[in-house]
Amino acid sequence: MTISIWRYSHLVLAIMSSLFILIASVTGAILAFEPISNQIQPYAIDGAEDVSLAKTLSVLQQEYDEVFTLEKDKNDFLIASVITKEGESETFYVHPITGEKLGDLIKKAPIFEFATNLHRSLFLKTTGRVLIGVVSFLLFVIAVTGIKLILKRQGGIKRFFSKVVKENFEQYYHVVIGKYALIPIVIITLTGVFLSLEKFDVLPDSKISHQYPEQEEVEQRLLLRDIPLFQNTRLKNVTHVEFPFSDDIEDYFTVKLNDKELLVNQYTGAIVSHQDISFVALASYWSLILHTGQGTIIWAIVLLLACVAIMFFMYSGFAMTLRRRNSTSKIKNIFKKDEAEYIILIGSETGNTFRSATLFYDALIDVGHSVFMATLNDYSTYDKAKYLVVFAATYGEGEAPISASNFVKLFKSVKQKQPLHYAVVGFGSLMYPEYCKYAIDVDVMFQNKTYFTEHLPLFKINNQSFEAFKTWITQWNAQTHHDLKIKFQKPQINLKKLKEFKVIHKSEPNIDDSFLVQLRPTKKVKFTSGDLLSLYPEVDFIERQYSIGKIEKDILLSIKKHEFGVCSNYFNNLKINEIVNAQVKHNLDFHFPKDAKEVVMIANGTGIAPFLGMINEQRTAIKTHLFWGGRTKDSLRMYETFIDAALYKKTLTSFEVAYSQEQKDKFYVQDLILNHQELISKVLKANGVVMICGSVAMQNRVLETIHTITLKQLNTPLSTFEANDQLKMDCY
Numbered sequence: 001m002t003i004s005i006w007r008y009s010h011l012v013l014a015i016m017s018s019l020f021i022l023i024a025s026v027t028g029a030i031l032a033f034e035p036i037s038n039q040i041q042p043y044a045i046d047g048a049e050d051v052s053l054a055k056t057l058s059v060l061q062q063e064y065d066e067v068f069t070l071e072k073d074k075n076d077f078l079i080a081s082v083i084t085k086e087g088e089s090e091t092f093y094v095h096p097i098t099g100e101k102l103g104d105l106i107k108k109a110p111i112f113e114f115a116t117n118l119h120r121s122l123f124l125k126t127t128g129r130v131l132i133g134v135v136s137f138l139l140f141v142i143a144v145t146g147i148k149l150i151l152k153r154q155g156g157i158k159r160f161f162s163k164v165v166k167e168n169f170e171q172y173y174h175v176v177i178g179k180y181a182l183i184p185i186v187i188i189t190l191t192g193v194f195l196s197l198e199k200f201d202v203l204p205d206s207k208i209s210h211q212y213p214e215q216e217e218v219e220q221r222l223l224l225r226d227i228p229l230f231q232n233t234r235l236k237n238v239t240h241v242e243f244p245f246s247d248d249i250e251d252y253f254t255v256k257l258n259d260k261e262l263l264v265n266q267y268t269g270a271i272v273s274h275q276d277i278s279f280v281a282l283a284s285y286w287s288l289i290l291h292t293g294q295g296t297i298i299w300a301i302v303l304l305l306a307c308v309a310i311m312f313f314m315y316s317g318f319a320m321t322l323r324r325r326n327s328t329s330k331i332k333n334i335f336k337k338d339e340a341e342y343i344i345l346i347g348s349e350t351g352n353t354f355r356s357a358t359l360f361y362d363a364l365i366d367v368g369h370s371v372f373m374a375t376l377n378d379y380s381t382y383d384k385a386k387y388l389v390v391f392a393a394t395y396g397e398g399e400a401p402i403s404a405s406n407f408v409k410l411f412k413s414v415k416q417k418q419p420l421h422y423a424v425v426g427f428g429s430l431m432y433p434e435y436c437k438y439a440i441d442v443d444v445m446f447q448n449k450t451y452f453t454e455h456l457p458l459f460k461i462n463n464q465s466f467e468a469f470k471t472w473i474t475q476w477n478a479q480t481h482h483d484l485k486i487k488f489q490k491p492q493i494n495l496k497k498l499k500e501f502k503v504i505h506k507s508e509p510n511i512d513d514s515f516l517v518q519l520r521p522t523k524k525v526k527f528t529s530g531d532l533l534s535l536y537p538e539v540d541f542i543e544r545q546y547s548i549g550k551i552e553k554d555i556l557l558s559i560k561k562h563e564f565g566v567c568s569n570y571f572n573n574l575k576i577n578e579i580v581n582a583q584v585k586h587n588l589d590f591h592f593p594k595d596a597k598e599v600v601m602i603a604n605g606t607g608i609a610p611f612l613g614m615i616n617e618q619r620t621a622i623k624t625h626l627f628w629g630g631r632t633k634d635s636l637r638m639y640e641t642f643i644d645a646a647l648y649k650k651t652l653t654s655f656e657v658a659y660s661q662e663q664k665d666k667f668y669v670q671d672l673i674l675n676h677q678e679l680i681s682k683v684l685k686a687n688g689v690v691m692i693c694g695s696v697a698m699q700n701r702v703l704e705t706i707h708t709i710t711l712k713q714l715n716t717p718l719s720t721f722e723a724n725d726q727l728k729m730d731c732y
């Protein structure tokens with residue numbers, strides 16, 4: 001619930017101030033170019049910072065008839081105001097060592113002039129300045145609530161920079177960019193507020209006033225270069241020097257340094273008055289630098305990127321809100337709650353779970369069932385229902401998502417009139433210690449009510465995996481004797497992107513109907529083991545993906561033939577030298593981790609293909625262990641040459657196999673993992689990586705086993721290793 005409050009404030013403030021934030025960020029981005037373009041002007045002199053004030057002042061005195069001021073501008077260039085030997089009064093950039101004129105003062109370009117006015121006051125003078133000040137403050141609050149939301153999402157400060165789960169483009173980049181841009185945005189907005197307050201004289205007065213003690217007349221005047229203060233002061237500490245107005249002993253040099261202002265007797269060089277610059281003046285100085293990027297190209301670039309990030313946040317934030325609204329308001333039931341045989345109830349916070357629920361709803365409707373879909377918060381009695389299916393995400397720390405916030409209460413008070421079959425599908429993320437906790441709680445609630453009978457055991461889905469969802473549909477079909485077809489959106493295929501691959505080898509299907517295909521690209525194609533090969537059969541142009549093992553320059557695929565499988569039969573009927581049109585999709589998250597010390601690979605069935613490539617490709621000294629689960633010894637045969645070659649080359653350290661059908665008691669790859677728990681915990685503890693490829697059912701069992709192992713051996717939940725990017729999975 002707390003998450004919703006933070007998200008709500010974040011959104012409401014963003015909507016309220018969106019137009020102004022847009023103006024401020026666009027103009028801010030333009031203005032960030034001003035310090036950059038100034039800095040590339042040739043007025044900065046190498047080593048000038050360490051030149052003594054004595055040197056510069058005396059050279060100016062020699063070169064010009066009279067000197068009024070020497071000051072550093074916002075770009076850290078030195079400016080002198082003088083009367084030249086020709087009697088001209090001039091102000092220009094000056095060389096600190098030779099005293100020569102370097103150039104005329106930079107004039108502000110009209111675009112920067114315009115952008116500055118719009119940025120500061122929207123051309124509305126005081127009203128505009130107040131508005132911008134308020135918007136700056138609102139943006140500060142938005143950034144702070146954003147940081148709070150990221151902390152909640154990532155699971156605390158320690159995990160702030162750890163991996164972000166990608167559910168969709170906008171959500172992913174909103175969080176990823178947010179992690180890096182929010183701190184600069186907090187700085188920009190706070191300094192913006194400060195600068196606004198300063199303009200309205202709200203801050204304590206920071207003006208310096210000196211006491212002027214009476215000075216005794218002296219006969220001799222020290223040369224400028226002999227005045228100790230000037231000798232000991234480097235230009236880097238000076239901001240402004242004003243020469244005495246006349247030769248009167250009571251007219252002084254006024255020297256402004258970074259942290260103080262001094263009056264210096266022009267005859268004796270004595271410091272007549274010394275005043276420290278106030279905290280407010282110092283804060284004002286730094287606010288201006290941090291807000292405008294004056295004098296530093298790097299910070300100006302950071303400011304520019306932060307402004308661009310704000311514009312992206314506006315787009316992605318609103319896109320996410322629209323998506324959330326669309327998915328929740330999309331429920332358009334054909335049947336009323338008391339007419340339907342199937343009831344689908346959804347618990348979702350950000351709307352993604354609605355996607356799977358809607359696909360299931362459509363599939364049931366397509367085969368002629370009466371279905372009613374609602375949120376868990378709308379839980380009620382259902383007169384004709386026989387099945388109740390819950391799709392529930394988990395939020396906070398194992399808590400209910402917003403559309404299920406009231407469900408527990410309702411469940412206690414609503415009594416169903418007839419017995420119902422139930423199934424719960426949990427949506428969560430392995431990044432969180434309380435993986436799918438809310439769905440687990442809901443499942444237990446059903447178990448404890450006598451009028452509910454379990455139709456399917458609780459099924460957990462990690463990161464909205466579509467492959468896992470399809471596995472659940474297969475289980476549903478088997479249990480219910482349905483043939484539900486999930487209609488997923490056809491990805492847009494660009495036929496031009498398809499490449500040609502020649503068939504080099506194809507094995508005959510083995511005892512499990514699995515076979516190997518070796519393909520060679522006809523032209524140069526970049527790929528590595530773990531990438532995916534996408535095919536779009538002409539029947540439906542629906543994408544089918546296969547995990548690639550790279551053997552030399554060829555692609556090795558391991559494919560299981562399904563009786564009516566379009567693609568698997570297509571592959572099985574291929575002849576040597578035939579051409580396959582397909583596209584390589586890079587799967588960066590499933591590449592071999594070249595910087596890990598030790599790697600454990602776990603696969604079942606055809607999931608071994610990418611690992612066959614990795615163990616043969618790998619040339620580093622990374623210890624690599626492969627665990628594989630298959631049905632019988634015959635199942636392994638076609639992979640043996642690759643495994644033996646890798647063991648011989650020592651690119652594979654160990655290979656362990658679990659056969660489910662070779663002995664009386666079934667033995668699966670997860671049992672094998674349990675038998676090697678010391679190795680698993682040792683690898684994870686040493687920052688090693690565990691890679692899993694194969695069926696979703698195997699993946700779930702293996703993850704449960706590893707979770708038990710890490711809890712027992714390392715007292716750490718699996719989520720810690722997932723957040724640390726030590727788990728790489730590609731399951732289907």
Ligand SMILES: Cc1cc2nc3c(=O)[nH]c(=O)nc-3n(C[C@H](O)[C@H](O)[C@H](O)COP(=O)(O)O)c2cc1C
Nearest residue numbers: 153348349350351352353394398428429432435436
């Ligand atoms: C702040 C936050 C907290 C989360 N907490 C958990 C959690 O405790 N357990 C879990 O399994 N998933 C957790 N998740 C992951 C969500 O359940 C997962 O992203 C889900 O797919 C979101 O579905 P929805 O878009 O329908 O709300 C959390 C996500 C966020 C952003």
